[in-house]
Amino acid sequence: MREEKRVFMTGNEVVAWAALAAGADVMFGYPITPQNEVMHCWTRLAHKYGRKFLQTEDELSAGFSTIGGVLAGHKAFTATAGVGNVLMQEPMSMAEMMRLPTVAVVQQRGGPSTATVIYSQQEVTLTATGGNGEGLRIVYSTSSHQELFDYTIKAFNTAWKYRFPTFILGDGYQAKMRESLTVYDPEARGYGMVEPEPFVGGKGAPGRDRPPAQYRNTYNFEEELYEKLMSDIGEYERIAPEVAECQSYGTEDAELVVVAHGVVFRAVREAVEYLRGLGERVGYFRPLTLRPLSLPKIKELAAAAKKFLVVESAYGQLGRLFKDACCGTAAEIFTLYKPGLGVVADEVKSRVKEILR
Amino acid sequence: MCPRPDMPRSWRVDTKPHKFCPGCGHGLILKSLGKVIDELGVQEKVVYGCDIGCSLLSWDFFNLDTVQTHHGRTTPVMTGIKRSRPELICIAYMGDGGGYSIGVQHLVSAAARNEKITVVLANNTQYAMTGGQMAPTTLPGQKTETTPFGRDPETTGFPFPGPEMVAAVAGEGAYVARGSIGNLRQLTGFLKKALLNQIEGRGFSFVEVLSACPTNWRTNAAETWDFIEKEMPAYFKVGEIKVPAGLEEVEAGG
Numbered sequence: 243m244r245e246e247k248r249v250f251m252t253g254n255e256v257v258a259w260a261a262l263a264a265g266a267d268v269m270f271g272y273p274i275t276p277q278n279e280v281m282h283c284w285t286r287l288a289h290k291y292g293r294k295f296l297q298t299e300d301e302l303s304a305g306f307s308t309i310g311g312v313l314a315g316h317k318a319f320t321a322t323a324g325v326g327n328v329l330m331q332e333p334m335s336m337a338e339m340m341r342l343p344t345v346a347v348v349q350q351r352g353g354p355s356t357a358t359v360i361y362s363q364q365e366v367t368l369t370a371t372g373g374n375g376e377g378l379r380i381v382y383s384t385s386s387h388q389e390l391f392d393y394t395i396k397a398f399n400t401a402w403k404y405r406f407p408t409f410i411l412g413d414g415y416q417a418k419m420r421e422s423l424t425v426y427d428p429e430a431r432g433y434g435m436v437e438p439e440p441f442v443g444g445k446g447a448p449g450r451d452r453p454p455a456q457y458r459n460t461y462n463f464e465e466e467l468y469e470k471l472m473s474d475i476g477e478y479e480r481i482a483p484e485v486a487e488c489q490s491y492g493t494e495d496a497e498l499v500v501v502a503h504g505v506v507f508r509a510v511r512e513a514v515e516y517l518r519g520l521g522e523r524v525g526y527f528r529p530l531t532l533r534p535l536s537l538p539k540i541k542e543l544a545a546a547a548k549k550f551l552v553v554e555s556a557y558g559q560l561g562r563l564f565k566d567a568c569c570g571t572a573a574e575i576f577t578l579y580k581p582g583l584g585v586v587a588d589e590v591k592s593r594v595k596e597i598l599r
Numbered sequence: 600m601c602p603r604p605d606m607p608r609s610w611r612v613d614t615k616p617h618k619f620c621p622g623c624g625h626g627l628i629l630k631s632l633g634k635v636i637d638e639l640g641v642q643e644k645v646v647y648g649c650d651i652g653c654s655l656l657s658w659d660f661f662n663l664d665t666v667q668t669h670h671g672r673t674t675p676v677m678t679g680i681k682r683s684r685p686e687l688i689c690i691a692y693m694g695d696g697g698g699y700s701i702g703v704q705h706l707v708s709a710a711a712r713n714e715k716i717t718v719v720l721a722n723n724t725q726y727a728m729t730g731g732q733m734a735p736t737t738l739p740g741q742k743t744e745t746t747p748f749g750r751d752p753e754t755t756g757f758p759f760p761g762p763e764m765v766a767a768v769a770g771e772g773a774y775v776a777r778g779s780i781g782n783l784r785q786l787t788g789f790l791k792k793a794l795l796n797q798i799e800g801r802g803f804s805f806v807e808v809l810s811a812c813p814t815n816w817r818t819n820a821a822e823t824w825d826f827i828e829k830e831m832p833a834y835f836k837v838g839e840i841k842v843p844a845g846l847e848e849v850e851a852g853g
Contacts, residue, residue, distance in 0.1 A: 268683060296682060299708035303675040306668065306705075310679020313646075313666060314687070318679065336669060442664035442680065443687045447643045449611060449662025458658040458667040460651070 246426040253416040254279035256387050257321065257347050259425055260394035262287050265435055266345075267316040268294035270307040274326040275359035276414040277349040281321065301326040305333025305346070312342050313457070315440025317398055319345040323414075324353060327365050327372075334407050335373030339459040341474065342441070343401035347394065347410045349417040352582040361414035362582040363504055366559035369409050370533040376471065378478045380408045380485055381533040383503040387421035393530075395428050402436040404481050411532065413555075415505050415584065482534035492518055492525030493543055498576075498598055500526045501564055502553045506585045510553055513590035524594055532560070535567050544571035551597060553590055557581040607633025609642045611662045618656040622823060624810030625653060627780040628721055629660055631787040632690070635794055636663070641688050646680055648673040650693035650702075652728045654721065657692065671702010674709045677716045688797055689716040696726045699735040699759045706761075706805075710769040713802040717793045720761065720805070722835065723812040731815035735759035738834055743815075758834045765805045766841040772802030775841040779809035781828045782837070789839065792849050801843050809835055 251259075257280045261269065269288070271281045281297070288295045298304040304320045311318025322330045327348050337344045350365040352358030371377030380400055382393045394410050401408035428435060441455060448454035461467040492514060493499050502510040507528045514526045527543060527550075529535055544550075550573055554560045557579045565575060578585070578593045606612065610633050619625045636642055647663040649655050651670040658667035668676045677689035698706050698720040706718065725743045726732040732745040736758050740749040766775040774796040778786035786808060793804035809831045813823045 268679075270679065294682060296678075298675065299704050302672065303678075303705055303708065306672045306675035307679030307682070309668075310676040310681075311683045312679075313676070314680040314683035316683040318683070332669060333672070336672075440684075442646045442666065443644075443684055444664070447662075448664055449609075449642075454611065454659075454662050454664055456659050456665040456667075458655070458665075459669075460655050460658065460667055 244427055244430055246424055248422060249425050250420055250422050251387070252279060252418055252420050253387055253390050253412055254349070254418070255283045256390045256423065257394050257410070258283035258287055260391045261319055262291060262293065263425065263427055264395040264398040265317055266293065266319050266398065268311045268318045270296050270298050270304045270311065270318065270320050272298050272301050272304045272322070272326060274323050276351055276417040277321040277323045277347065279417070280347060301329035302332055305330045308344050309333055309337055309342055312344055313441045314443060315438050317402070317438050319347065321347040321349065323349045324351040324357065324365070325355065327368055331368065331372040334379070335375050336459055337407040338373060338375050338378050340457050341405040342407065343405050344407045345397045345401050346407070347412065350411065350413040358582060359414070361555065361584060363413060363506060363555040364559060364581060365411065366532060366556060366563070369411050370563065376475060377533060378406055378474055379533055380404070380406050380531065381411050382409065382530060383411045383532050384416065385504055385507045387416070388423040390416060391423055391425060399436045400485060402438055404485065406478065411504065413505055478534070483538070485531060486534045486536040487530035488536035488539050489528040489530060490526065490539065490543070493527060495523050496525030496548060497523040498549045498551060498594060499543055500524065500551045500553060500590060500594065501560070502526070503529050503532060503560055506553055506555055509585045509587045510590050512587040513594065516587065517591060517594060522594070522598065524598070532563060535563060537567055540564070540567040541571065544568040544573040547572040549574045549576065549597060551576045551578060551593060553578040553585055555580055555583055555585060607637050609633045609636040609661050609663060611659060614659045617660060619653065620814045622811060622813040622820070623653070624723060624780040624808070624812070625657065625721060627783060628719065628786070628808050628810060629657060631783055631790050632719065633661065634787055635791045638791065639794060639798070641794070641798070644686065645688045645690060646677070648677050648689070648691045650697040652694040652697055652726070654692050654694050654697070671697035671705055673697070674702060674705035674716070674718060678709055678714050681714065681716050685715070688794065691716060691718045693718070693720050694727070695720060695722045695724070695734045695736040695761070699761050706765065707768055710765045710773065710803050710805065713770040713773055715797055715800055715802065717797045717804040719790065719793070720807045721810040722761070722807050723810045724831065725812065725815055727812045727815050738830060762805060762807045762840050769803050769805070769841065772843045773841055774801070774804040774843060774846060776839040777807045777809070777835060777837050779827060779832070779837050780811060781809065781824070788849070792842070792846050795849060796843065796846055799845070801845070809837065
């Protein structure tokens with residue numbers, strides 16, 4: 243894939259092509275809708291391009307064997323959704339503890355439990371802060387197939403550069419619909435790809451030529467764990483400004499800023515552009531990373547004491563993250579929450595007009 | 600100065616004495632494993648994985664690259680490493696709770712896929728690290744913290760036949776055995792075959808080891824050995840269960 247190409251494909255296929263372009267060596271996966279076609283496409287690409295795949299016995303195994311691949315020094319990834327993502331949290335908490343550069347693609351479906359196989363934005367809390375820890379992960383929320391391609395490639399670099407588990411948070415709509423995008427070889431575009439390195443199985447005899455590489459997630463003393471966690475948290479906070487990404491528009495003069503992520507952002511963008519065309523003082527803010535959030539930008543917007551409208555296909559999962567970031571400001575926050583249901587631009591327009599009236 | 604006890608070269612001397620309780624079987628199993636790694640000269644290639652539970656105390660036991668994982672999840676971690684780097688020799692070390700209960704799906708599936716890894720499982724008939732609860736391997740009538748009046752097979756089933764199950768699902772080329780800390784020479788031979796089988800790329804290798812937990816059994820030395828040598832083998836038959844062609848003649852090292 244040396245030459246750039248315009249293609250028209252589903253989001254799941256985009257993920258597989260992006261993983262190939264990023265130089266992923268192996269995928270470990272377990273079937274769950276709506277991510278299945280990531281595996282379907284990857285198995286065919288892997289056969290053609292000499293990469294590997296294993297269908298594991300469950301998502302626990304998919305996550306832990308992804309960890310094994312990473313420990314061996316390979317770019318390994320997995321994809322999951324819904325209750326599969328619930329199981330995935332156990333291995334990802336280990337990746338968090340050991341600072342392992344796993345890459346996981348989550349195509350959100352309805353929740354809780356089995357719910358729908360179709361769509362939601364209800365896996366934000368789980369993906370951003372799941373596991374029995376502090377949520378030291380990086381979560382990209384994409385809103386188009388081009389972003390799905392760009393950010394899946396970027397996720398491998400982010401993971402291997404910063405050594406925090408990295409997630410691409412998509413959803414069933416993005417997974418299943420077809421859209422045009424440009425696929426490319428990142429290196430041909432001059433994007434340097436971070437080379438993976440083995441954590442175990444390096445050169446030389448352990449104990450003789452080098453110390454043995456020994457990774458644990460067990461700690462005997464509170465103080466020992468505290469020291470380790472504060473070091474990781476410090477590192478996470480240090481890199482957060484480099485990693486965090488967001489988009490905003492019209493916020494300079496806006497009376498109301500609409501906040502949304504993922505595919506819902508598309509409806510919000512359309513609504514805001516339309517309303518500004520009519521002279522309404524409205525703007526948008528879109529976090530591209532849900533973990534870490536672009537806190538300085540949010541503080542800056544909130545300091546202007548504006549009104550905000552949080553729109554999402556969940557009942558306040560982005561809302562909680564955003565309110566937490568606004569804490570201590572005079573921001574007035576309105577909501578349009580539709581758990582497990584899509585949002586269209588007209589609904590956003592009506593809600594904005596209602597608030598501004 | 601005390602004379603240094605005889606330790607395998609692959610052990611990490613600076614982490615000895617080890618962290619296991621007095622009388623625990625883990626030290627003996629890991630000594631046998633260490634001797635085999637020495638004899639085969641594979642220290643540079645081995646990646647050792649241990650579970651949650653008492654086995655995690657071995658995370659710095661060897662001069663080997665080591666990963667300490669979650670309960671029963673050592674099997675998929677070693678699977679991921681082995682599939683990525685087939686030249687490495689991957690050993691998953693776990694207890695009966697990790698292997699036969701919470702992580703049994705990983706053991707069954709790795710065996711069924713004939714993953715080219717070696718799993719060594721210590722069977723001490725209960726959950727030791729968490730304070731002596733019933734395990735799949737608890738003997739009928741045996742008292743544990745969650746069966747204070749003895750395990751009743753009517754409500755909690757019979758002891759879990761791990762190697763027999765693995766042998767039933769594993770394909771051609773798998774090696775399956777049950778050893779005991781009561782016969783270290785035999786155990787060392789089983790472990791050697793289990794590693795050779797992986798090195799020679801035949802298939803899945805699995806060794807269950809009857810092990811002791813005097814702390815939770817609340818037994819003295821004589822009672823501990825009695826349990827290991829008489830009571831446990833009455834349910835868990837010691838010996839080789841599946842031996843692939845080419846491995847029959849291997850002898851335990853000295």
